[in-house]
Amino acid sequence: MTARFPYKPRRHQLEVAKIISEQIKRKSIVLEAPTGFGKTPVVIHALLPFLEKGGRIVWAVRTGSETDRPVEEFKVFREKAGVRLVALGLRGKKDMCLLAKRFGENLDYSEVSYICSREKSRCPYYKKLREGVDLQLLIDKGALTYSEIYSSASAIGVCPYFLQRELLRVADVISLSYNYVVDESLSWSVKGVFPFKESILVVDEAHNLQNLNLGGDTITEGTMERAYREAEEAKDKEVAEFIEAVHREVLTRYGKLEEEESDIFSPESLLPGNYERMLVRALELGERIREKRFKEGKRPQSSLYHFSTFFETALKLQGVEGIAHIVEKLNGRIYLNIWDMRAGEILSSVWKSFKRVIFMSGTLAPVEAFAETIGLRDYYVITVPSPYDETNASVYLVKDLTTRGEELSIEMADKYVKAIVKTLSRIKRNTAVFTASYRVQSRLVQAGLLDKAESLGYEVFQERRDMTGVEASEMLRRFKALANTGNGLLVAPMGGRFAEGADYPGEELMCVFLVGIPFERPTTKTKLYIEYYQKLYGEEKGRFYAYVYPAIRKASQALGRALRGPRDQAVLILGDYRYQNYIALFPDYVRELARPITHDRLDAIEPPWDRVKL
Structure with a gap:
């Protein structure tokens, strides 16, 4: 490695970086590492020799709002490790067009593209950019987030989107959403300036790839x-x-x-x-x-x-x-x-357009299933053991609860509410109840969950299907603000915005209760998906890839919200006896720490903070 790692290395970090640096010369890499491991700085550190030889990196994240995270990490390498390379957070016209603001808020991509195509020749911001801008001041900063490019362009009255494209020519690293990699109608606008064939692609939170609806x-x-x-x-x-x-x-x-x-x-x-x-x-x-x-x-x-x-x-x-x-x-x-449903078929050609690809996430097991469903053929697997043990987590598998069946019965809904109330009365910390579906969530509400939680002193926050992004952000802020008092209860479905992608470090979330397994309902849509995968992979494997694997991955993601670093502590409850059948698919700490319990004993559980203070 030619540059110093900018942090005090955690266990396995430098070892993994060395393996990546060596193996990436020969194969693409699948990196499965737990939350809190520090995958982003490890991968950056591993790829520095490649960058310093003139290579380039495309860092793909799930949504545009996440593009700044890798760039912020790159700033740390620049400031603490002396790395002198240029990294950019890239956004599309929807977020970067100054002229579009005149036409209202929340325009979609097609509307902003329409405005740009009609106005570009007479756009004052584009004209001023074409007259010439000194890019060196921005290049000297080295690592620029989307918001920094936008504000710099706004300040001098030039088009942020096309300024960004000018900077692409000199960038070593770009961070962008998946769409700009997997959607040919968008990727052409990037790879014409930033050659993918000379680049290593890093796919963050790669477990999301199977669900991409690319032509939908x-x-x-x-x-x-x-x-x-x-x-x-x-x-x-x-x-x-x-x-x-x-x-x-x-x-x-x-x-x-x-x-x-x-x-x-x-x-x-x-x-x-x-x-x-x-x-x-x-x-x-x-x-x-x-x-x-x-x-x-x-x-x-x-x-x-x-x-x-x-x-x-x-x-x-x-x-x-x-x-x-x-x-x-x-x-x-x-x-x-x-x-x-053709994610594997379409994505297989995408990976070939890059020099190599690194796929990383905390929930990729079993890796064979992940690789097949995204069209990945030749790869090297790195699996990092979890840093979590009994000092971090108490894990319980409830033997007498289930959401199995078409409808959650009144009796079973009452059992779930009783179990959750017992847990809340024992924990007295910020808690999330992540449900198998909105339908199950509704049944719990009908069974009195909200009223009973409020009677214990909890403030309840419930995700709605029709929530706007602004409403969701405000609700999440208010829930996290209760970390000190520990009386927040979040109720939301697995696979939703609060159960995947959101971070709850420290005391922001200290208990997760999974209500059921988030299998898709046996609708026509589900049956078609399974049938298509069975044609591709065979009857048994196809059903596993299309039905079982996505559900357990959602459950694993939901559990992982509460453990974001080695000093976090949490109680994790798998509220469905069927989880025992799939326990081998969970992260290692869940497999090793899971203990059976009945729903009426949940007021006697032992939180890890009662054993040791981290």
Whole structure:
């Protein structure tokens, strides 16, 4: 290693960095390491020799909001280890266009791209950038987050997006969302300036890759209703009648679906006989509506345009292996989905466009399953043992609780509430109840969970399906703020925004109670997914990859929220007897520490902080 590791090394960190540095010359790498290990600095340290020889790194994260994390880590290497390389946090036009702010808030990518394409030639910010900007002041900073690039561009009145692209030419490391790697319609804009073939790709939180819906799209009843109103306002009676006919057919065929139930739809069966001509006409009208709104200084959106492009895509993809057209009911409304299950097939070609790839996460086991589902063939596995033991965690597997079956019975819901209340009365620390689904969560609420928790002095925070990002962030802030008093209770589904991706270090979360196993309901959608995987991998393995593996991964992610570092302590409760069948798939500390218990004994559990203070 040519540069000093900027932290006091934790156990195994330098050893793993050395292995990565050696093996990456020959193969791609799958790194499974627990939360708190410090995967990001270890990988950066391992790749410094590659960078110093002129190599480049693409660091892919799950969402745009996470792009600054690797860059901040790179700043530490620059300041403490003397590394003199350029790292950038990269965002798309949606987050970087100054001109788009004139058209409203929360515009989507297509709307901002539309504005940029129409205004670029006369955009004052783009024009000023083309006149010339001294990039050296920014380059000298070495590591620039997205917000730093945005604020610097705003201060001098140039386009942040295209300034970012100028900086790409001199960058050694870029951090961006998965979309800019896996979606060809987006990746071209990056790799034309930052050659992927000369780069090592690092995929952070790589367990998310299997669920990417790469060619998908969705419209709702709301989309159809708004499209109808747009056609009415445009006084195009024929298009309005066409939209109304499609909406009526959707409701006739699928209006009686139960909540969360799904079915297959054929795009052609929903469209009237003359649909080819009418889709073209509806698309043209939608385009004119976008144009009119744009000229009026309004957001250039059109539900009619989205409706038309959705059905054009659905028709084009009909019959393609791995593509399903799914209709489902959520919150009482009908959703039409183009669902792309071909993650492995599509991603296998993506990895070949890089020199090497490093995949890292805390929940990749079994690695063979992970590798097959993302189309990875030749790789070297590094598995880091967990630093957690009985001083960090008390793990209990409840033998007489389960969410098995189509519905959670009143008796079982009451048992769960009793078990959670006993746990809360014993723990008296910030706790998360992560449920198998919103449906299960609703049953617990009906059984009185919230009232009983509040009677114990807990302030309850419940995730809703329709929550906005702003609402979720504020709720999370308020929950974490109760760390000192320890009287916060978070109730949310596994696989949701609070059970994956969120960090709760220290005393912010000290108990996790899993209510059931987050298996997908046996709907048409689930059955199609399993059948497709069975065609790819065989009957037994296909069911495991499509059904069992994703559920246990969600459960493992949820448990991991409470242990973010070697000094964290938590009580972890696996609230379903079926977890015993899958215990081998959990992280090592869960396997080793899990003890059986019955639900009526949970007020006698032993928290690790009663044994030792870390």
